[in-house]
Amino acid sequence: MTSAKSEFQExxxxxxxxxxxxxxxxxxxxxxxxxxxxxxxxxxxxxxxRRAAGETKWQALMALDRHLLEFSEKLEARGAKVHxxxxxxxxxxxxxxxxxxxxxxxxxxxKAMTAEEIGLAEALAERGIEVVESDLGEFIxxxxxxxxxxxxxxxxxxxxxxxxxLFHAELAAERTDDPEALTxxxxxxxxQKYVAADAGITGANFAVAExxxxxxxxxxxxxxxxxxxPSCMITLVGIEKVLPKLEDLALFLPLLATAGAGxxxxxxxxxxxxxxAPGESDGPEEYHVVLLDNGRSxxxxxxxxxxxxxxxxxxxxxxVCPVFRNVGGHTYGTTYPGPIGxxxxxxxxxxxxxxxxxxxxxxxxxxxxxxxxxxxxxHHLLEHRRRRAVTxxxxxxxxxxxxxxxxxxxxxxxxxxxxxxxxxxxxxxxxARIGVAQAARLASERELPEPAxxxxxxxxxxx
Amino acid sequence: MxxxxxxxxxxxxxxxxxxxxxxVREVGTSRPVEAVRASLLPGGASEAERIARxxxxxxxxxxxxxxxxxxxxxxxxxxxxxxxxxxxxxxxxRSELTDAACRDLxxxxxxxxGGYDxHELERADAGITACDALVxxxxxxxxxxxxxxxxxxxxxxxxxxxxxxxxxLVPDLFAAFELIQRRYASDFPSMLSLITGPSRTGDIERxxxxxAHGPKRLTILCA
Numbered sequence: 001m002t003s004a005k006s007e008f009q010e011x012x013x014x015x016x017x018x019x020x021x022x023x024x025x026x027x028x029x030x031x032x033x034x035x036x037x038x039x040x041x042x043x044x045x046x047x048x049x050r051r052a053a054g055e056t057k058w059q060a061l062m063a064l065d066r067h068l069l070e071f072s073e074k075l076e077a078r079g080a081k082v083h084x085x086x087x088x089x090x091x092x093x094x095x096x097x098x099x100x101x102x103x104x105x106x107x108x109x110x111k112a113m114t115a116e117e118i119g120l121a122e123a124l125a126e127r128g129i130e131v132v133e134s135d136l137g138e139f140i141x142x143x144x145x146x147x148x149x150x151x152x153x154x155x156x157x158x159x160x161x162x163x164x165x166l167f168h169a170e171l172a173a174e175r176t177d178d179p180e181a182l183t184x185x186x187x188x189x190x191x192q193k194y195v196a197a198d199a200g201i202t203g204a205n206f207a208v209a210e211x212x213x214x215x216x217x218x219x220x221x222x223x224x225x226x227x228x229x230p231s232c233m234i235t236l237v238g239i240e241k242v243l244p245k246l247e248d249l250a251l252f253l254p255l256l257a258t259a260g261a262g263x264x265x266x267x268x269x270x271x272x273x274x275x276x277a278p279g280e281s282d283g284p285e286e287y288h289v290v291l292l293d294n295g296r297s298x299x300x301x302x303x304x305x306x307x308x309x310x311x312x313x314x315x316x317x318x319x320v321c322p323v324f325r326n327v328g329g330h331t332y333g334t335t336y337p338g339p340i341g342x343x344x345x346x347x348x349x350x351x352x353x354x355x356x357x358x359x360x361x362x363x364x365x366x367x368x369x370x371x372x373x374x375x376x377x378x379h380h381l382l383e384h385r386r387r388r389a390v391t392x393x394x395x396x397x398x399x400x401x402x403x404x405x406x407x408x409x410x411x412x413x414x415x416x417x418x419x420x421x422x423x424x425x426x427x428x429x430x431x432a433r434i435g436v437a438q439a440a441r442l443a444s445e446r447e448l449p450e451p452a453x454x455x456x457x458x459x460x461x462x463x
Numbered sequence: 464m465x466x467x468x469x470x471x472x473x474x475x476x477x478x479x480x481x482x483x484x485x486x487v488r489e490v491g492t493s494r495p496v497e498a499v500r501a502s503l504l505p506g507g508a509s510e511a512e513r514i515a516r517x518x519x520x521x522x523x524x525x526x527x528x529x530x531x532x533x534x535x536x537x538x539x540x541x542x543x544x545x546x547x548x549x550x551x552x553x554x555x556x557r558s559e560l561t562d563a564a565c566r567d568l569x570x571x572x573x574x575x576x577g578g579y580d581x582h583e584l585e586r587a588d589a590g591i592t593a594c595d596a597l598v599x600x601x602x603x604x605x606x607x608x609x610x611x612x613x614x615x616x617x618x619x620x621x622x623x624x625x626x627x628x629x630x631x632l633v634p635d636l637f638a639a640f641e642l643i644q645r646r647y648a649s650d651f652p653s654m655l656s657l658i659t660g661p662s663r664t665g666d667i668e669r670x671x672x673x674x675a676h677g678p679k680r681l682t683i684l685c686a
Contacts, residue, residue: 028669039596048502058488067475072467078651084467136675137666153666160668179667182676187570191674194570194619211651221618221662221677227579227654228517238472246644250636251499253657254601264504264520267602267663268618270656277653280557281613287653293470294665363465379485 004333005356012327012360017445021157025325028156042264048187053255054374060209060242062299067209067242068291074212078274080287087294088118090246095120095201095234098288099129102232104198108190109419110216110223112203113151113290113313114236114293117335117348120201131201132193134222136186145171149329151336152260152315157328190222200226200284204237206252207289207313210245212273217256219267227272233284235272238292240300241311248431252312259312260373304383308343310373317367317377323360328443332357339367339377346384355392358384416456424450489516496637505633506600513599513632520602521683523573525673530629531686537626538564540684541591545570548622550588554579556612558593562627564592575612584615589622590678595629595655596642597685600635603659604683605643609652617658624676 015021040046058066085091091114099107108126109131115121121131121142133142137154139145143166148154155163160177167173173185203224206215214235216223227233243252249269257263276283296299300306318324318338329337334345334354342357358381367377407414425448430444440450454462507513521528531540541564546552554573555565559593565572573583584590591613595605604625608614617623633639636657643655663678673679 043502045502049632052494052502055488055494062478063469064478067476069471078653084470086466086470086473090466091534093637133667134676136664140666153669155666156669158667160670163667179670180672182667183664187674191585194676195585213651219663219665220675222675224614224656225620227675228618239470247496247637247640250640251503253636253672254503261665263500264523265603265657265659267479267659267661268656269603269659270654272654273651273652277608280608281578281616281651282581283608283653285616291470293473297470297473297477301473301480303480303483304486306477306482369642376485398587418536 006033007333008331008356008360009069010340011331011333013332015328016326017070020217021328022326024157024159025328027326028153029319032262036258036261036316039264040263043258046258047314048254050372050374053138053251053372054242054310056248057312057373058250060244060301061240061306061309063244064239064242067244068239069152070209071212071242072209072289072291074210075214075274076287077212079279080274080289081422085290085292085294086294088378091118091236091290092120092123093296094288094290095236096123096127096407098232098234099199102198102286104129104232106193107131107199107201108134108193108196108197108222108226108230109138109201110203110218111154112201113335114203114238114294115201118146118236118292118294120236128300132190132197134190134220134226136183136222139186140166141348143167146330147335150315150318151313152318157330170290194225194229195225197230199232199234200224200230201234204235204241205256207237207242208246208249208271209242211271213246214272215249215253215268216270216272217253217268224268224270227270227284227398228282232286232288233272233275234288234290236292238294239296241309245328254315255348255372256312259316259370259441269316279313279356286446299344299347302347305347305380306342307375308340308377308380310375311340311344312373313340314372316370316372320366320370322362322366324365327360332360336344339381340375343377343380343384357387358382358388392423413455415455420450422455425449429456487680489622494661500635500637503635504513504600506598506638507567509633510629510632513634514629516599516617517597517602517632520599524681526660526681527584528683531652531684534560534628534686537684537686538566541565541624541626542568543683544624544682550622552587552588553589553591553599554584554616554620555591556593556614556616558612560593560628561591564626575616581615581619584619587620589620589624590616590620591624591626592617594625594627595634596629596639597683598634598636598639598657599632601657601659603636603639603657604681605639605659606656607647607652608654609647612655618654618662618677621674621678622680622682623658623661625681625683627683629641629685632685
């Protein structure tokens, strides 16, 4: 029987030993680390900025109901329509309804992890609406018919040759492996789509309660184009994205850029306050904002894990995670991979089968260390494990740890047994050499340690 | 389909659950803006410092920044740019700075005021706009759908040219958001955008490429 867990194990066993994959991930993520460290150094006090951001997000969540009301009233006063969607099905229905009323056939979509979360593009395609992903990375992944590999760098696992081959096969473009030439091919294709599109769909990075505005961060300008030319604009936003005040962005925009991509500020940080206003020269006639719950209020009711709702989706915890680097983004089989994904997924998917993800962590704490809003990620991973030990106890592990505790409480017994361990390691090495399957597999994945000639206690006595 | 009351009810019920000691944060009700400001990058105390910082940021971002002595030089500087780049069709809008500078350009002019044909804007070689502010801290240009000719003009043509006055240079993002509140709070434009450098992407092997969708080049003429 295949389960999410066995698929995870099978995929990670395939990807982790792939040295080319590892080299590519390491190269890119090392570049990220260097750039980010240089940026952090330019801050007056980066840790103080992190603390301020963490507190502001907490404050925003603790009055979430009031902030959402204020946000929606201010935004609707300028002629936008705010929709409240309890789950993915409702959100999909709302978007479909808006698009079918306008008889939309072609939609340009910019990056939105919430759309991935609820399978929006697939739902629209089923109804015969063509959805074009306009972010370059997402565009590449759409041509490959695969989900994004990373929440900020969707196509980071592909080489320039692979992208060149893809464009040649799917777009009948001339063969090239030059990133600039490849980008220009995508530019050419997509510009025609912006002009022809009936609607633009975007995600959102922040929702400002005080002024009723959506804030979108991007480097390419694709979201701006999708928000400028089509006659209808739809923004899908998770309810946890609120910030109380407009000035909070002065902190969050640079922090997101630095944590997410080692930038000082992302190329375009845009506030959307409504549909085209009287006297303006362009912009959509209709602006719809869909507030998505989809498990978030359930997470908010959790005294401990509600902390994870402060996440601003910068992807930093993926970048520094040794497990993510080695198993890659697709291995998780979830919308949000990496440490934050392992914390969020069991709650947001509202289904079982992803409880193994908190185990896919070395608990090294690099994620907590890097998080720009100070989410204690490895603590939450442990919390998931603790809870599972209570709700789904394993008789075998209980027995093992009882035996362990028994031995450790008796020094003489412990010492006797530890000398057997030396013998056991030799036995294992020997078994691997003569080809016992289990032992050979273990030895192929890691170096078996050379047993020490004397235990610590023995050495201590002879000192 | 609007399910607002039910969603708000669920949120309020969730908030009524007390948080665990490990995650609850002491939240000061009045965090001084100055403390947060000091934790970020500096903007510059004097005009000279702000200009130096803005120009340094532009260099990093591969944007062109040209500082002129007086506003009366803007038209000639723009005309020289149009000639050098060989712009044949430009798009612009009505404002004090653009009106003066675009009057006698050797190119056909599309005015976006009151609406325009998007196919025509797509064919323009450059969009020439005014702005709300320049931000020294980050090298950003703040535009809005009201001050800069709409949403499309600053992002569809392959070259965006910004005309600005020195007084528009503010130190940092806090000052930029203050300015937005002061100028527009009673009636916000439908879009406000902080443009930081030309359109860029690193989606293929993290190699930086300019002009992913929007402008490949950004030129700021400031007097």
